[in-house]
Amino acid sequence: MSDSLVPETRVLAVASHVAYGHVGNTMATFVMQSLGCEVAALNTVNFSNHTGYRQFKGTRATAQEISDLYQGLCQSNLTDFDVMLSGYAPSAAAVEAVGAIGIDLQQRAEKKPGSFFWVLDPVMGDQGRLYVNDDVVPAYKRIIHHADLILPNQFEAEVLSGIKITSLATLAEAITAIHRIYSVPHVIITSVQLFKLSASGSTPSPPENFLTVIGSTTKSDGSPRLFRVDVPALDCFFSGTGDMFAALTVARLREAVDAAGDDLRNTRSWVSPDDVPSSQLPLAQSTIKVLSSMHSVLERTMEARDAELAKDVPAQNGGVSVEEQQKRDHLRRTKAAEVRLVRNTRFLRDPLAQFEVQEWCKEDLPAQLQ
Amino acid sequence: MSDSLVPETRVLAVASHVAYGHVGNTMATFVMQSLGCEVAALNTVNFSNHTGYRQFKGTRATAQEISDLYQGLCQSNLTDFDVMLSGYAPSAAAVEAVGAIGIDLQQRAEKKPGSFFWVLDPVMGDQGRLYVNDDVVPAYKRIIHHADLILPNQFEAEVLSGIKITSLATLAEAITAIHRIYSVPHVIITSVQLFKLSASGSTPSPPENFLTVIGSTTKSDGSPRLFRVDVPALDCFFSGTGDMFAALTVARLREAVDAAGDDLRNTRSWVSPDDVPSSQLPLAQSTIKVLSSMHSVLERTMEARDAELAKDVPAQNGGVSVEEQQKRDHLRRTKAAEVRLVRNTRFLRDPLAQFEVQEWCKEDLPAQLQ
Numbered sequence: 201m202s203d204s205l206v207p208e209t210r211v212l213a214v215a216s217h218v219a220y221g222h223v224g225n226t227m228a229t230f231v232m233q234s235l236g237c238e239v240a241a242l243n244t245v246n247f248s249n250h251t252g253y254r255q256f257k258g259t260r261a262t263a264q265e266i267s268d269l270y271q272g273l274c275q276s277n278l279t280d281f282d283v284m285l286s287g288y289a290p291s292a293a294a295v296e297a298v299g300a301i302g303i304d305l306q307q308r309a310e311k312k313p314g315s316f317f318w319v320l321d322p323v324m325g326d327q328g329r330l331y332v333n334d335d336v337v338p339a340y341k342r343i344i345h346h347a348d349l350i351l352p353n354q355f356e357a358e359v360l361s362g363i364k365i366t367s368l369a370t371l372a373e374a375i376t377a378i379h380r381i382y383s384v385p386h387v388i389i390t391s392v393q394l395f396k397l398s399a400s401g402s403t404p405s406p407p408e409n410f411l412t413v414i415g416s417t418t419k420s421d422g423s424p425r426l427f428r429v430d431v432p433a434l435d436c437f438f439s440g441t442g443d444m445f446a447a448l449t450v451a452r453l454r455e456a457v458d459a460a461g462d463d464l465r466n467t468r469s470w471v472s473p474d475d476v477p478s479s480q481l482p483l484a485q486s487t488i489k490v491l492s493s494m495h496s497v498l499e500r501t502m503e504a505r506d507a508e509l510a511k512d513v514p515a516q517n518g519g520v521s522v523e524e525q526q527k528r529d530h531l532r533r534t535k536a537a538e539v540r541l542v543r544n545t546r547f548l549r550d551p552l553a554q555f556e557v558q559e560w561c562k563e564d565l566p567a568q569l570q
Numbered sequence: 571m572s573d574s575l576v577p578e579t580r581v582l583a584v585a586s587h588v589a590y591g592h593v594g595n596t597m598a599t600f601v602m603q604s605l606g607c608e609v610a611a612l613n614t615v616n617f618s619n620h621t622g623y624r625q626f627k628g629t630r631a632t633a634q635e636i637s638d639l640y641q642g643l644c645q646s647n648l649t650d651f652d653v654m655l656s657g658y659a660p661s662a663a664a665v666e667a668v669g670a671i672g673i674d675l676q677q678r679a680e681k682k683p684g685s686f687f688w689v690l691d692p693v694m695g696d697q698g699r700l701y702v703n704d705d706v707v708p709a710y711k712r713i714i715h716h717a718d719l720i721l722p723n724q725f726e727a728e729v730l731s732g733i734k735i736t737s738l739a740t741l742a743e744a745i746t747a748i749h750r751i752y753s754v755p756h757v758i759i760t761s762v763q764l765f766k767l768s769a770s771g772s773t774p775s776p777p778e779n780f781l782t783v784i785g786s787t788t789k790s791d792g793s794p795r796l797f798r799v800d801v802p803a804l805d806c807f808f809s810g811t812g813d814m815f816a817a818l819t820v821a822r823l824r825e826a827v828d829a830a831g832d833d834l835r836n837t838r839s840w841v842s843p844d845d846v847p848s849s850q851l852p853l854a855q856s857t858i859k860v861l862s863s864m865h866s867v868l869e870r871t872m873e874a875r876d877a878e879l880a881k882d883v884p885a886q887n888g889g890v891s892v893e894e895q896q897k898r899d900h901l902r903r904t905k906a907a908e909v910r911l912v913r914n915t916r917f918l919r920d921p922l923a924q925f926e927v928q929e930w931c932k933e934d935l936p937a938q939l940q
Binding site: 212219226229243253256258261528531541542543 | 611619
C-alpha cells in the first residue's frame, strides 16, 4: 500500500512559483508530493521562469497578499499543518509576513510538542553575494530563532553567524554560533567546498570535486552535534537544487523522526536525547537519503542536458549580433540544465546510492570548541 | 525504466491555483506530473482554497498578467509545448488572453501537423447555472473553434450548442451541433446523468446512480463518431473532479495516439481515419483509463472522508449561533471531501477497474441524425 511513501505529513510550503522549470515551490511541492506529503503551496512570487535565464516576467506577492492567503486558510480551519517549509520571499516585509505565519502555526501547536516543525531556508544570496535587499538580512535574523531547522548555504551561514568560513575550524564555529545566537536546534549547511578550506585536526579533507554537507542538532546544553556527508560534485550548475534539498529533507526527516518512535515525535523540535551520536541523528540519517536521491536525479539531468546541447541548433535567419547570439546560447544552456524531475521520481522514492555519514568528533574540532 | 509513465509530453496548463486542496492547476499539474508529463503551470487565480468552502482569499490574474507570463516564456524560447490544457479564467478578457496563447502556440506548430494539441475545458457553470460573468460565454464561443478537444459538462454543452439536453436524442444533437458550429474535432461531455433523460432508439438507459461520459471524434465529413462509458456514481460531491478528468485525459490521450503510430501522431488534431470505429478511437480508449483512475481515487477519498467525519468534533467553547454552527459544519464537510490525491498516485499510474466503452451506432441515433 505504501508505495515507498513517507508517513502522512501536511506541509505548508511558502516560496516562489515559476511556470516553466523547477525552482522554489515548483520544485519543492512536487518533490514532497511524490513522497506522499499533502502540500499547500503559498506562492510568494509568480514568474514565467527562474532568474537564471537573466530575464523573466511576472509578479511578486506583497506582504499583505501573503498574509491574506494565510488568513484565508485560518478562516476556513485549514491550518492543520505538521510542517512549514519557507523559502524565498521577495522583500523584508514579505519575510516578516512569512515569519508571522510560522509563529502563528507554532502557537497553535503549543500544547502538543512536536506536532509542528518549521524548516526555514534563509534565501539571501550565494557565492559571496546578496541577491536580496539589505533589509532582508535583519528581517531573517529576527525570525530565525522561531525556526526548528535552518538550511543556509555557506554564504548565508557566514551572514547569519558573522563568521567568515575559511577552514574547518571556522565552519564549526559558524554552526556553533548559529545554534547559540538563534537558539535554532537543527542546522544544515548545504554545499560547502571543503577542499577549498584548510584542514583541521584529524578530519581528512575530501578530494576535489566533492561537496560536503555539514549538519548539527544541539545537545541539551546547546552545544553542537556535528555530522558531515561528502558527495561527488557534478560539473554543472542546476537551479533549484537548494529547494530540492529542503523538500526532500522535510519528507525524510519526518520519516526518520517517526522511525525513532513516539518519544521523539512528541518532543519539542524533535531534538534527540544527548546519548544519540551525531551519525545516528534523524537529521543525519535523513541527509544521507536526501543526497542520494539528489545525486541520482542530477546525474540523469546532466546526461539529458548533454544530449540536448549536442543536438544541432536550428539555423538562424540571417546574421545576428554577437550579443544576441550569446544571449540565445545562454537561454539554450539554461533551459537544457532544468532539473529532470517528473520522469525520475523513482529516485526520490527509492534512494539508491549509499553515502556515508561521518561524525565530527570532539578531537576533530578546534581546541576552543571542545 | 518507464515506471508506468506516458510518453514524454510537455504541457502548458492554464488554470487556477489554490494553496489548500486540489482543484484547477493544483489538481491538474500534479496528476499530469505523476504520469510523467513536464507541466508549466500558468495560474489564472491565486486563492487560499476552492470556492466550495463559500469563503476564500486571494487574487485573480488580469488578462495583462496572463499575457505577460506567456510573453516571459516566449522571450526565453520556452514554448516547446506538445499540449495546452486551459481551464478556468476569471474574466472574459482573461478567456481571450488564454485564447491568444492557444492560437499563438498553434501557429508556431503550423508546419508540423499533430505537434501541438489544445484541450479546452470551457469552465462556465454547472447544474443549470452560470458561475462566470455573462460576457465569458461569447468569449469562449469565439475561441473554441481553435481547440482540438473540449470538455464541457452537460450544462456547458447546452450553452455552447444552444440545445437543451433532455433525452439521448438531444444529447446526440448537442454533440453534433458542437462539432458543426465550432469545427472542434473532439468532444467529451462529462457527467451526464442518463437515467434522468428519456431513452432513445435501442440504447439501453443505465440504472440510477450511474454517470455516463459521452465522447465523439468527427469523421472526415464532420459527422460525429459517438461512444459512451457508464461508471458507477459515488454518493458525494468532490471539487476538482473536472480538472482531474481533463488532466488524465491529456496524458492518456497522448499515450493512445502514440500507440496508434506515426500516421495519427502526425495528423492535424489527431483525428483517426474514418474506418476506426468509435470504441477504438484513442479518445475512447483514453476515457476508459481516465475513468478507472478517477473511480479508484474517489472511492478512497470517500472512505477517508467518512472516516474523518466520523471523528469527534472538538468541543466548542460556549454556545455558538445556529448559523455559525452550520458554517463550521459546512467547512468541515468540505475539507473532508478534498480529493485524496498524493497517496493514491498508484491508481493514476496503473488504472485497475475495467470499464467498458460502448459504440453509439447509427441505429441508436434519432432519425434526423442518421
